[in-house]
Each structure stands twice: as C-alpha cells, then as structure tokens.
Amino acid sequence: MTKHLIGLGVLLAVGMAYPAIFPNNLTIAVSVLLFAGWATSWDLLGGWNGQVSLGHASFVGLGAYFVAIGQSQFGLAPWWTMAMATAVAAVLAYFWGWLTFRLRGPYFSLSTIAVAEILRLVAINEEWLSGGATGVFIATLPEPFGIDLFSRTAQFYMALAFATVVISTVIVISRARFGYQLRAVREDEDSAMAAGIDPTATKLKAFMLSAALTSIGGGIYGIVLAFIEPHVIFALLLSVQIALTAIIGGRGTIWGPAVGAIVLIGAGEMFRTTFAEANMLIYGILILVVVLFVPRGIVGELARRHIRRLYAKRAQG
Amino acid sequence: MAELDIFLQNIANGVLIGGVYALIGIGLTLVFGVMRTINFAHGDFVVLGMYSAVLFNALLGWDPYLSLLLAMPIGFFAGVIVERFILSRVIDAPPESALLATLGISLIIGNAILLTFGGEPRSVQVSYASSTFSIAGVNVSMVLLLAGIATVIMIAALYVLLNRTEVGRAIRGTAENRLGAELVGIDTRRIHSIVFGLGVMLAVMAGVTLIPLLFATPTNTGAVFTLKAFVVTVLGGLGNVGAAIAGGILLGVVEVLGASYFMSEYREAYGLIAFLLILLFRPEGLFGRTVKRV
Numbered sequence: 001m002t003k004h005l006i007g008l009g010v011l012l013a014v015g016m017a018y019p020a021i022f023p024n025n026l027t028i029a030v031s032v033l034l035f036a037g038w039a040t041s042w043d044l045l046g047g048w049n050g051q052v053s054l055g056h057a058s059f060v061g062l063g064a065y066f067v068a069i070g071q072s073q074f075g076l077a078p079w080w081t082m083a084m085a086t087a088v089a090a091v092l093a094y095f096w097g098w099l100t101f102r103l104r105g106p107y108f109s110l111s112t113i114a115v116a117e118i119l120r121l122v123a124i125n126e127e128w129l130s131g132g133a134t135g136v137f138i139a140t141l142p143e144p145f146g147i148d149l150f151s152r153t154a155q156f157y158m159a160l161a162f163a164t165v166v167i168s169t170v171i172v173i174s175r176a177r178f179g180y181q182l183r184a185v186r187e188d189e190d191s192a193m194a195a196g197i198d199p200t201a202t203k204l205k206a207f208m209l210s211a212a213l214t215s216i217g218g219g220i221y222g223i224v225l226a227f228i229e230p231h232v233i234f235a236l237l238l239s240v241q242i243a244l245t246a247i248i249g250g251r252g253t254i255w256g257p258a259v260g261a262i263v264l265i266g267a268g269e270m271f272r273t274t275f276a277e278a279n280m281l282i283y284g285i286l287i288l289v290v291v292l293f294v295p296r297g298i299v300g301e302l303a304r305r306h307i308r309r310l311y312a313k314r315a316q317g
Numbered sequence: 318m319a320e321l322d323i324f325l326q327n328i329a330n331g332v333l334i335g336g337v338y339a340l341i342g343i344g345l346t347l348v349f350g351v352m353r354t355i356n357f358a359h360g361d362f363v364v365l366g367m368y369s370a371v372l373f374n375a376l377l378g379w380d381p382y383l384s385l386l387l388a389m390p391i392g393f394f395a396g397v398i399v400e401r402f403i404l405s406r407v408i409d410a411p412p413e414s415a416l417l418a419t420l421g422i423s424l425i426i427g428n429a430i431l432l433t434f435g436g437e438p439r440s441v442q443v444s445y446a447s448s449t450f451s452i453a454g455v456n457v458s459m460v461l462l463l464a465g466i467a468t469v470i471m472i473a474a475l476y477v478l479l480n481r482t483e484v485g486r487a488i489r490g491t492a493e494n495r496l497g498a499e500l501v502g503i504d505t506r507r508i509h510s511i512v513f514g515l516g517v518m519l520a521v522m523a524g525v526t527l528i529p530l531l532f533a534t535p536t537n538t539g540a541v542f543t544l545k546a547f548v549v550t551v552l553g554g555l556g557n558v559g560a561a562i563a564g565g566i567l568l569g570v571v572e573v574l575g576a577s578y579f580m581s582e583y584r585e586a587y588g589l590i591a592f593l594l595i596l597l598f599r600p601e602g603l604f605g606r607t608v609k610r611v
Contacts, residue, residue: 281429287417287420291417
C-alpha cells in the first residue's frame, strides 16, 4: 500500500514539475496521461474482472461529444457536461452489460465491438444529434478562475488529475472487498458464486465504473481536440489501442496500464517519422511479443520476478 | 409488377453478395470449430487477398480470377506459417491469448499494407465490371455472378475435402475432440496448421472475388470484413460450416433489403443489430444445437 502511495506521490510530483521542465512537449504528455487513465479504467473491467472489452472508444466518444455539443449548442460549461456524460456512460454500461454479460468468453468481446460500431454509425448519421460526419467544433470555453482551458498547460493538468483520480480509485479498490470480488469472478465464476458473490452484479458494477471513468477522460480529450469527428473518436482502433495499452503494460496490476501508456505512446512517438500513419504496427508487434513471451505484461512480469526473489530469500534465510 | 421486380432484384443481389460473406464466414468458423480460436485477423486476410489481386494486376496485368491461381496457394502457406510460428504456441494458453495474438497479426497486416501500398483506396478495373446478365427480368451484375459461381465451386470443394477425404476426417475428428483425435493417431498440430491455412485461403479467395466490386483500403476494410465474418458465423452458429453458408446469405439479404427499404446509411448496422439479437436470444446460432459449446 505505501508503495502505491509513493508511486502516486511520484506521479504527482513529476506531473506538477513537467510543464516547467518540458514546456514544448506537452501534447505527448497529455496523450500519455489520457491513455494511462483510459487503460487503467479499462483494466478495472478487462484486467481485474477479466472481461475483455473492445468497445471502450464508445465512452471516450460519449464524453467528448457531451462536452462539445453542450458547449457549442447549449453553452453549458464542460464540468456540467462531463458530469452528465459520466452518468450517461454509467447508465449505458448498465444496459449494455445487462444485455451482454449473460454471454461468457469470446461472445462478450464480440458484442462490445458490435455495440461500439452501432454507436459510431449513429454518430455519423444522426446529424441533429451529433453534427453528423463533419463533426462538432468547440469555439469557446468558459474561463474558470481566469484559466484558459484552450492552453496546453491547463489541459495537461486536467489530464494529470484524471489519471491520478483513476489510479487512486484502482488502488482503493484493489484493497477493498469489491476488488476481491472482481478477482474471484475473473478466476472462476462458478466458485465465486459458491462463495456468495453475484458474478453478473460484480461485472455490471465494474463495467459502470470503468465506463464512467473513461468518459471523464473522453470529456478532457474533447477539450484537447476541440474538433470531434465521429470516425476518429468512435474508431474500433481507439478501443483496441486502449485495451492493448493495458494488456501490454500488465493486466490486473495497478501501474501496468500507466506503464503501458508510457511505453506505447513513447514508442509511437519515436517511430512516428518511420511509420507515419502506420504506427499501430508497433502495437501489433508488441502485443505479439507480450502474448508469446511475457503473458503477464510488463508490470505483471516484474511483479512476479520480485515475488519469486522474495520467496527465494526467505527460503535461504 | 415493378415493385416485385425490384424486390427480386434485391434478393438476387443479397444472395450473391451473401455467398461471398459465406465464404469469409466459413474460413472463420472452420478455424474456430477446430482450434477454438476467434481469428481477429480474418478480415485482414480478405484485404490481403484484395491487394494480391491489385498487385498481380499492376505487375502482370492479370485478371483477378487468374491471380487466384497464385493467391490461393500463397494464402494457404501464409496461414500455415502464421499458425506454426505464432498460434501453435498459444493454443493451450487461456483463450484470450490466441485472440490477442490474432489481434496483433491483424494490426501488423493492416499497417504493413498501409506502408507498402499507401492509404488511398485501390481497386482493379475489369472489362466486365458494369456488364449485367438478365434472367427473367432480373438484372444480375456479372461480377457478382462470377463471385457467386466461385463461391459455389469452393464450397463444393470444401464439402468434398471435409467429408470424402482422410484429411477431412481428421479435421472433423479434431474439431469434435482434440484429445480423442490424438489418441487415435491424428497429428492435431498438423491439422491445426492445415485448417488455419484453409481459413486464410478462403479469406484470400473472397478478397480476390470482391476486388472488381469494392475498393480496398489498408486498415478499415479489414475490420469491416472481420465484423461481417463474425456476424455470419454467429448468425449460423460458431464452428458450424453449413450454417455459415446460411448465415452469409442471410446477412447479404438483410443488408440489401434493409438498405433499400429502410435507411441506406445504416446498411452496416442491420447486420450488427441482427448479430446482437442472435447473441442475446440464441447465442448458439440460428441453426446451432441448444448446447452451449463455448
């Protein structure tokens, strides 16, 4: 526990100092923090609960659209629309999960793709609702306490707050009764049921929490982009990217998804000139490497080695 | 009368395009039935087939159907290699590992094509692209008709392979019970390679037959076809080859009818909605046994 609090402290300290040290590299840091937050939220369901979702871009899109449309059409401030998006995401996840959690195994993953694709088609075609295929543009934003929300620095701190909140949530849950329920359901649904845990209710709660947290990041992403196109924000590729970030970093670990975000966004940035728009190639290669050689992911593998070393030491001493 | 004509026209188009969907779906369902692996890269193999036709056309000036002669064996061996070096290593790991591995393969194929061919849509111009065939007042496009004929030949060949040959028996045996098949002396690793090779070959073939009709783009088309293949197989029941044919035709008809009688911009969504409804109410598929095998 203290270890994780120290980690959180380091994240905050580095985050606070970052804009002063690297004022020109803020955009990439914003991506890292947003992906860290999304992947950690995804991990609540996909890692801790073992339900691999390939539709999380829906919640990103939901958050972004609420902020953009609320601002451009109704003049609502982003904090109100983000709160609304969170609630709507949780309700959507409730019904989505209620429909799909009856299916086990690959069926759940498959149905998440279908639901996300349907949402994307609705966003593209229903012009009255979403501005259609051309997208929505955020022209003005309010200035709370004189802070310009269009400035990268402000957006960086929002993304930092988002990542910190999500990771803290997971730290708390990992120690709570709910966290143990999540893991029990992941390991064996039938045994979990025998121990008095309702697997469907547990999965539903995990999905709702995961969706709500993801949509907050989506709202921030909407402000960062300032221009939202449905085929970008609802893309299957974004869903896949979120899932792979968590899996490569280490599923079911607290810091895995964040480490995954640093590694993947960093690698993407490094090879950007080499691969241009084909930079998802790195995700493909890394996921193969992880599946074949480090099935626990980066952090999961490090943690396993650490534990083995501790055991070895105890056995000797 | 005109309305009936249009209706028949739509049905004919739906059935023919559905035949190609069936071809894609059979590949996916065969792999799932035998290896218990959901192949996320399946649609990308279809796209690979499309680009192979584009390549042969650009280099040698071949007609897409002529390039099948080379593309199909290449597809088969590509599948065997992918299975040998990647999938066979994760076959006994938790089921998600194989799924994630195929997701990785899908990203690698899509982006490798993007690097080689660039992002702009590609197609092959054939002289018969716009010629049509008239049967009892129903106009059928030549391209679709050829695709339909190719599908029927391929399905017949596959039927013979699965039901009349020793390899087919071994494949069916492995699908039914892998351990049992090993006990009676079937080399299931070899069968897995063959089946994955066949799956890729079918995908490549579907891609080649579709190229005169559709434009290929590197990354998006792959995902679209993978989704369609899922829809087809789930409509019919995962792991059931015969049902995938029915599922494919059903998807083709649903898409075409939905697009012409309701809202055409939701063409892609009708299949997905049917897919969700089937998943919810009959996850074993329309024609599957009521026993849940997954």
